[in-house]
Amino acid sequence: MITLGVNIAIFKEGQVLLTKREDFEVWCLPGGAVDENESIAAAARREAREETGLRVQLIRLVGVYSQPNWLNSHHALVFAAQATGGEPRPQSSEVLAMAYFGQHCLPQPILFGQRQRILDALSGAQGVVRNRTQEWPFGKVSRQELYALRDNSGLSRQEFYLKYFGISDAYQDKLEVGSLDFIEE
DSSP states (O other): OOEEEEEEEEEETTEEEEEEETTTOOEEOSEEEOOTTOOHHHHHHHHHHHHHSEEEEEEEEEEEEEETTSTTOEEEEEEEEEEEEEOOOOOTTTEEEEEEEOGGGOOSSBOTTHHHHHHHHHHTOOSEEEEOOOOOTTSSOOHHHHHHHHHTSSSOHHHHHHHHHOOOTTSOOEEEESOSOSOOO
């Protein structure tokens, strides 16, 4: 099964808004799945509002990020955005904290696949396509089954994440479309 998601890089004064996920206590861009009968742009605006309390205007497509060997062959579109209203309010069921960060002071740990997305957004990238080839470490498990494995592991949420998903730099996103005219780390 192929899944499609969105991430939103919400900018303020040259910094990007990151959220700390409740499920693994790691930092990432706000985002989530595109629902049936929903446009990709509408999904991005909805996810930003749900997770951060902010209404946003999408200002550019940063890129498309594929993980074809990941559970369900996952693909995400990343948008740059600016807040146009709403009140900053983390979604209590999914977000532990949220804050703005600059390129040289990103928090740790960051959710797998997200570091390059964040750096691309901060650097001004537009329309890049990247592919990440690492394999999903758990076979065919549902999200609920993964959370049960986490909860029964005897590890904290973050320790579980780091043990199984603390992906090293050996798994770089391969740039398949786009220019390297922007800054890459």
